[in-house]
Amino acid sequence: MFDLSGRKALVTGASGGIGGAIARALRAQGAEVVLSGTRREALEALAAELGGGVHVVPADLSSADSVEALVPAAEAALGGLDVLVNNAGVTRDNLFLRMKDEEWNDVIAVNLTASFRLSRAAVKGMMRRRFGRIVNIGSVVGSTGNPGQGNYAASKAGLIGMTKALAAEVASRQITVNCVAPGFITSPMTDALNEKQREAILANVPAGRLGGGDDVAAAVVYLASSEAAYVTGQTLHVNGGMAMF
Amino acid sequence: MSDIAERVKKIVVEHLGVDAEKVTENANFIDDLGADSLDTVELVMAFEEEFNVEIPDDAAETIVTVGDAIKFLEKNAA
Ligand SMILES: NC(=O)c1ccc[n+]([C@@H]2O[C@H](COP(=O)([O-])OP(=O)(O)OC[C@H]3O[C@@H](n4cnc5c(N)ncnc54)[C@H](OP(=O)(O)O)[C@@H]3O)[C@@H](O)[C@H]2O)c1
Numbered sequence: 001m002f003d004l005s006g007r008k009a010l011v012t013g014a015s016g017g018i019g020g021a022i023a024r025a026l027r028a029q030g031a032e033v034v035l036s037g038t039r040r041e042a043l044e045a046l047a048a049e050l051g052g053g054v055h056v057v058p059a060d061l062s063s064a065d066s067v068e069a070l071v072p073a074a075e076a077a078l079g080g081l082d083v084l085v086n087n088a089g090v091t092r093d094n095l096f097l098r099m100k101d102e103e104w105n106d107v108i109a110v111n112l113t114a115s116f117r118l119s120r121a122a123v124k125g126m127m128r129r130r131f132g133r134i135v136n137i138g139s140v141v142g143s144t145g146n147p148g149q150g151n152y153a154a155s156k157a158g159l160i161g162m163t164k165a166l167a168a169e170v171a172s173r174q175i176t177v178n179c180v181a182p183g184f185i186t187s188p189m190t191d192a193l194n195e196k197q198r199e200a201i202l203a204n205v206p207a208g209r210l211g212g213g214d215d216v217a218a219a220v221v222y223l224a225s226s227e228a229a230y231v232t233g234q235t236l237h238v239n240g241g242m243a244m245f
Numbered sequence: 246m247s248d249i250a251e252r253v254k255k256i257v258v259e260h261l262g263v264d265a266e267k268v269t270e271n272a273n274f275i276d277d278l279g280a281d282s283l284d285t286v287e288l289v290m291a292f293e294e295e296f297n298v299e300i301p302d303d304a305a306e307t308i309v310t311v312g313d314a315i316k317f318l319e320k321n322a323a
Binding site: 127173 | 286
């Protein structure tokens with residue numbers, strides 16, 4: 001089950017915690033993977049760890065030109081593209097009343113607009129090949145909201161609507177589009193929490209632990225697989241039960 | 246019939262799975278040939294590949310019949 005041999009995948013934000021876990025998991029299932037992000041060294045390090053079957057294609061997703069160039073570059077490296085994982089994401093937290101237009105725009109540009117542009121570019125080839133998997137990495141916050149994250153919550157909720165609209169358009173071409181919405185996942189950011197903050201978070205997580213990148217990656221592998229062909233337009237929450245929909 | 250017209254009709258028949266005799270120059274992709282809007286996008290992509298041309302979005306929007314496609318390609322394909 002969930003064999004991805006011969007599949008060609010692009011993972012944005014592969015230099016980050018969750019994206020790295022996603023790239024490792026797709027590779028472990030047999031997919032050939034393009035690793036993207038802005039920090040070339042981090043991408044090269046992951047590529048070295050994984051050995052063969054991966055390519056490094058850096059791209060700054062805050063620049064429209066560089067976004068437009070990414071899918072063609074990935075298709076050239078892989079000889080096609082079957083799986084697109086829009087995982088790159090940023091936060092610029094601020095109280096709503098204090099939020100600068102710039103903070104709003106930066107977050108929407110990387111989290112939402114880049115995902116739109118990459119999906120638009122990828123879906124062309126997927127339609128031709130009559131197979132495609134797009135997985136957008138959202139967040140529990142896109143469904144629940146969160147104080148201080150008006151921009152981020154909007155970007156992640158936007159991904160859910162975009163996912164549904166595109167899913168409906170391309171379902172007849174054997175292309176699925178879904179969202180994976182992580183809850184609290186361990187990262188350098190959560191490592192910095194003190195014991196008290198950690199306890200406060202865990203009090204709201206029935207599973208009693210923070211999630212790992214692997215928990216998110218497993219959901220992505222499933223949605224990328226042939227077995228998930230009949231699942232589209234959905235948001236799969238990976239959050240230890242902290243919010244249930 | 247020109248070579249371009251032949252090739253256009255062949256693509257339309259293959260892509261939409263319709264009878265060749267229905268693919269006349271006046272046939273409207275959506276109203277007469279049962280295409281949906283995504284089919285029309287795919288047809289344009291197929292024409293681009295077959296004739297090695299780029300069909301910009303504003304031109305693509307004006308291609309609604311088989312004849313429109315033939316005319317565009319006769320003018321723009323090498
Ligand atoms: N960690 C959590 O608890 C959590 C919870 C819910 C959702 N998420 C979502 O999961 C995804 C991954 O998060 P993470 O925890 O793995 O965070 P992370 O370690 O900070 O990784 C973020 C990734 O996004 C990339 N990125 C940021 N700005 C970019 C830009 N302008 N151009 C290209 N790439 C850019 C980064 O690449 P470079 O560093 O190379 O620039 C990095 O690889 C994000 O979409 C995030 O919103 C995370």
